[in-house]
Amino acid sequence: MHTLDTLVRMTSHQSTQTMKPATAAKKLGVYLEATPAEFREGVVSRAELNELQANPPQWLQDLRLNGPHPRPVVAAKLGVSIAGLARAGVTEPLTTEQIEALKQEGPEWLVRERATQAEVRKESARIKKKNAERQA
16 A cells, blocks of 8 residues: 555656657647757657647747648648548648648649548548437
């Protein structure tokens, strides 16, 4: 049995949870290579990540607004899957301006991938509804 004093000592010696910059960038939804050098070269604690999310510094606000954006963000902004980006040959990060230009141009691949994504969502909703009815 642990005494209260032992439990207090055990919990006070726990190390601070840290993550690699790549993990933090992913959680923040930004492209790692576009972050400041001091962010890329260090480690990020859970408290620091929470602070960045709650009070984003100017560099983070600018990246989120203008990019370049990582593939998951590009895919979401275009309304397609990451696989759809790959099928179209879009492998590089894109800026918000480039994403908006693609939306305006409406290339055939984008129209096709958006339709595919819409079908996937529709099918997922149908399956979810069917499963809910089965459970009811």
